[in-house]
Amino acid sequence: MNKIFEVPLYAYERSPDQDAAIAIRHKVIVVGAGPVGLVTAIDLAQQGVPVVVLDDNDKVSFGSRAICFSQRTLDIADRLGAGSPMVDKGVQWNVGKVYFDNRQVYEFNLQPDTGFANPAFINLQQYYFENALVDRVRQLQASGAPIEIRGRNKVEAIGTHDTHVVLEVETPEGPYNVEAEWLIACDGASSPTRRMLGLDFDGRVFEDNFLIADVVMEADLPTERWFWFDPPFNRGQSALLHKQPDNVWRIDLQLGWDIDKEREKRPENVIPRLKAMLGEDVDFDLEWVSVYTFQCRRMERFRHGRVLFAGDSAHQVSPFGALGANTGIQDADNLCWKLKLVLDRKAPELLLDSYSRERVQAADENITKSSRSTDFITPKSQMSRLLRDAVLDLSEHFEFARPLVNSGRLSTPCAYQGSSLSSADALDGPDITRPGSACPDAPLGDEFLLPKLAGKFTLLTIDADAPERIEEDGVEATRLALSVKDDLTLELKRRYLGDAASAVYLIRPDQHVAARRDSYEENAFRQAIRRATGKE
Amino acid sequence: MTDLILTPNLDNADDFYAGLLAAHDGLDKSASDALNARLVLVLANHIGDSDVLNQAVEAAALRET
Numbered sequence: 001m002n003k004i005f006e007v008p009l010y011a012y013e014r015s016p017d018q019d020a021a022i023a024i025r026h027k028v029i030v031v032g033a034g035p036v037g038l039v040t041a042i043d044l045a046q047q048g049v050p051v052v053v054l055d056d057n058d059k060v061s062f063g064s065r066a067i068c069f070s071q072r073t074l075d076i077a078d079r080l081g082a083g084s085p086m087v088d089k090g091v092q093w094n095v096g097k098v099y100f101d102n103r104q105v106y107e108f109n110l111q112p113d114t115g116f117a118n119p120a121f122i123n124l125q126q127y128y129f130e131n132a133l134v135d136r137v138r139q140l141q142a143s144g145a146p147i148e149i150r151g152r153n154k155v156e157a158i159g160t161h162d163t164h165v166v167l168e169v170e171t172p173e174g175p176y177n178v179e180a181e182w183l184i185a186c187d188g189a190s191s192p193t194r195r196m197l198g199l200d201f202d203g204r205v206f207e208d209n210f211l212i213a214d215v216v217m218e219a220d221l222p223t224e225r226w227f228w229f230d231p232p233f234n235r236g237q238s239a240l241l242h243k244q245p246d247n248v249w250r251i252d253l254q255l256g257w258d259i260d261k262e263r264e265k266r267p268e269n270v271i272p273r274l275k276a277m278l279g280e281d282v283d284f285d286l287e288w289v290s291v292y293t294f295q296c297r298r299m300e301r302f303r304h305g306r307v308l309f310a311g312d313s314a315h316q317v318s319p320f321g322a323l324g325a326n327t328g329i330q331d332a333d334n335l336c337w338k339l340k341l342v343l344d345r346k347a348p349e350l351l352l353d354s355y356s357r358e359r360v361q362a363a364d365e366n367i368t369k370s371s372r373s374t375d376f377i378t379p380k381s382q383m384s385r386l387l388r389d390a391v392l393d394l395s396e397h398f399e400f401a402r403p404l405v406n407s408g409r410l411s412t413p414c415a416y417q418g419s420s421l422s423s424a425d426a427l428d429g430p431d432i433t434r435p436g437s438a439c440p441d442a443p444l445g446d447e448f449l450l451p452k453l454a455g456k457f458t459l460l461t462i463d464a465d466a467p468e469r470i471e472e473d474g475v476e477a478t479r480l481a482l483s484v485k486d487d488l489t490l491e492l493k494r495r496y497l498g499d500a501a502s503a504v505y506l507i508r509p510d511q512h513v514a515a516r517r518d519s520y521e522e523n524a525f526r527q528a529i530r531r532a533t534g535k536e
Numbered sequence: 537m538t539d540l541i542l543t544p545n546l547d548n549a550d551d552f553y554a555g556l557l558a559a560h561d562g563l564d565k566s567a568s569d570a571l572n573a574r575l576v577l578v579l580a581n582h583i584g585d586s587d588v589l590n591q592a593v594e595a596a597a598l599r600e601t
Contacts (some may be wrong), residue, residue, distance in 0.1 A: 165550055383560045383568035391553075398542045403549040422550050 003287075005127040008132050018176040020497055025164060026052050027343060029180035031155055032192055035063060035126065036311030036328035037186035038133035040079045041147055042140065043336035048456070049343060050146035052180075054169060057153030060134065062289035064125040064214045067242065067250050068322035070411045073329045074118040075511070079454045082136040083118070084347075086129060087102065090122030091243050096225040098395070098405055102232050105396040107224075110410070115491035116441040117448040121410065123244050123359050125214075126325065147158050148356040158183070158307075165306050183307045186328070191313035199304060202370065203297020207257040208378050212241060212294045213265055214248050215274060217284035227394055227407040229377070234299055237289040238377050238407075241277075248287060251277065252319070254378065261291040288363030293319045296371050298363045302356040307508040310335060315363035319371035320377065329411060331359050336420075337455070337509035341533060348476040348513040351534030362414035369409040372406060378404035413438035414514060423506075423515035424529040431496040439511045444482070449492065452480050453511050457529065459520075462492065464502040468521035472529040477506060541592035 010033065017024045028044055030037045033055035044051045069086065076314045077083035097107040099227040140147050152172055154385035159166040165183045169176055186191035194201060221243070228239040237254035244250055253273060255264060263269060270289055278284065302308060310326025335355045341347035379385035394401035416422065416436035424436050431441055440451040452458075457477035459466050462484060469478045497503055506515040506528045515528035530536045537601045574577050580589055 042580065141575060369550075372550055373558060377551070381568075382565050383556055383563070383572075387553075387556065387560075393598060395596075398547075400542050400544050403544045403546065404553055406550065406553070409550065 004131055005060050005062050006495065009060055010149040010151040011058050015150060015277055017178050023166065023177040023179050025179035026050060028182045029054060030184045030186055032187035032237055034143045034186060034188060035129055035325050038130060038333055039080065039308060040184055040186060040331050040332040040336060041138055042133060042148060043332055045145045045147035046080065047340045053149040053150065054153040054155060055151055056154035060127040060130040063290060064250060065352055066126040066325035067123050067244055069122050069124055069129060070326045071118045071120050071320060072114060072252055072413045073326045075450050076329055076333045077515055078451060080136060085132045086124055087118065089123060089128050089245055091122040091223055091245055092119045092122055093223045093225060094120065096405060099228040099231060100392040101230055103291055105392055107353065111367050115443045115489055117450065123242060125244055148346050155192065156193050158193065160305055160307060185309045185313045186308060186311050187313050189312040189316045194313055197304060199299060201297055201299055203295055206374050207293045209255040209259055209261065211253040211255050212290045212292055213251045213270055214276060214287040215251060216248055216285040216287050218247060218283060239277060240494050265289050265291055277380055280417045292319065302359055303352050308335060317366050318374050318497060320373040320534050321369060321410050323370055323411050326411040327362060333510045334359055347533040354453060354534055358416045361416060373406050373408045414422055421510055421514060421532045423531055426517040429503060429516060430495060433496050433513055435513050437513050439507060440495045442487055443489055444486050450511060455509050457509060458507040460507055462503045462507040463494055464519050465504045466536050473525045473532050478528060485529050537587045538585055540595060541587050542595065
């Protein structure tokens with residue numbers, strides 16, 4: 001059977017660039033057509049920025065890899081016109097169960113809150129996620145958008161200059177040179193771009209290995225996340241079972257440090273492990289197996305002159321919590337509007353340094369989360385294990401211990417606290433929408449809030465007056481006028497007003513809050529736009 | 537009688553747990569055991585109320601009161 005990840009989706013085709021006497025200079029080149037590279041390219045192309053994606057491969061990702069996509073990722077995918085096929089195909093889940101030894105200690109429900117267009121999470125193989133993005137690229141191309149993916153184009157060398165970069169690209173028909181005003185490296189944790197530029201990537205290596213197996217089985221199991229600490233079938237280690245579309249189940253088995261990776265990957269060694277977990281009489285096929293050793297690390301900064309790093313090329317964390325791809329997509333979300341303003345000369349290049357600062361902050365949050373989960377799942381000392389087991393024993397009996405159980409803290413958007421782009425909070429409003437935060441969705445009758453905030457600066461007024469548009473130094477903000485009466489469920493009030501009677505929010509193109517006050521004040525909002533675009 | 541709190545009550549459970557592990561960092565088992573014993577006594581003194589402390593001892597023995 002031909003699986004989706006075995007079929008070339010963007011086969012090599014000769015580009016006119018390869019026959020040019022002098023290297024052609026593009027506005028933006030993205031290296032890597034994984035989730036982050038594709039999201040970056042689509043975001044730029046939708047804003048009219050010409051973009052070329054170079055990928056050393058010609059297919060979507062091999063094997064399921066990232067399988068868990070967060071609400072924030074889906075909100076961004078909606079903005080890019082690719083969200084609904086993902087949600088349609090994805091498996092939705094809310095219930096998680098935690099097991100210790102041979103017994104269930106408790107279960108939890110992820111999102112009792114309602115009033116969001118998208119689910120808290122979906123499970124979807126990375127290849128379906130990428131496939132939906134490639135479909136969106138084709139759609140954009142059909143409508144004349146300046147976006148191109150070049151398969152089997154491998155960057156072999158990079159020359160950096162003040163105003164551009166020069167790339168030497170290897171293809172099946174030989175090498176060619178091409179230039180870009182801006183290069184965005186989305187080429188993964190082992191980023192060749194990072195290596196070629198000789199840049200750092202420091203952090204903490206965790207001495208552990210995980211067997212990741214995708215099995216196809218007709219199992220009559222509910223759509224839930226099951227996590228085991230120290231189960232009988234994997235003594236002293238952990239295990240995870242999670243459902244994906246097409247009856248594919250993701251199984252993670254912790255293996256410990258001192259193992260032979262190649263040996264563990266062989267089916268004759270994998271299958272007995274899975275049978276011990278699933279039961280001897282369960283029929284399953286092995287779709288994909290990998291052994292994973294992880295590190296928590298990041299680059300010191302994500303911008304190096306004309307080269308910007310996004311996704312795993314810039315930061316890497318453990319697989320617990322679905323922090324990898326989700327964070328990378330938020331990198332792209334943060335970067336693209338800033339790059340667009342810089343390319344249009346409506347903001348100084350300095351604005352791109354705020355990309356690095358804000359996303360370094362997000363990466364550090366994730367590294368902390370991820371390191372703590374790992375310390376809980378794999379205790380490093382006898383006392384650490386005793387405390388861990390004490391938490392698990394207590395969690396079976398007493399609710400208070402459950403928040404201490406850490407089998408992964410799921411991806412949440414970073415609230416850029418203290419960002420130089422944010423203005424001081426001037427509203428006595430809810431914490432979740434203070435400046436820097438990602439706007440939470442809210443229902444508006446049959447519609448939702450977030451699609452109305454897409455891709456531009458917005459003045460969101462709730463029971464307050466403001467001009468329909470203001471322009472400050474070339475940057476425009478348009479008004480979205482709402483009233484608490486627009487949402488009878490009162491989520492809009494709860495999330496954006498709290499105890500305040502009215503509010504005016506300045507919202508960035510990536511749907512993060514730049515400023516808020518109880519009423520419109522011209523000077524304050526003009527200054528807020530200047531701050532949010534790196535001019536103050 | 538004051539009831540022992542058995543629902544989540546920590547401001548930030550993950551910060552607390554990370555701080556607790558950090559306190560044990562680099563200690564051998566007996567030094568770690570001694571740290572835990574001192575911690576129990578410090579917390580008990582802070583609670584003070586003997587009804588609450590008795591319920592806590594029962595809870596730690598995994599007996600639901």
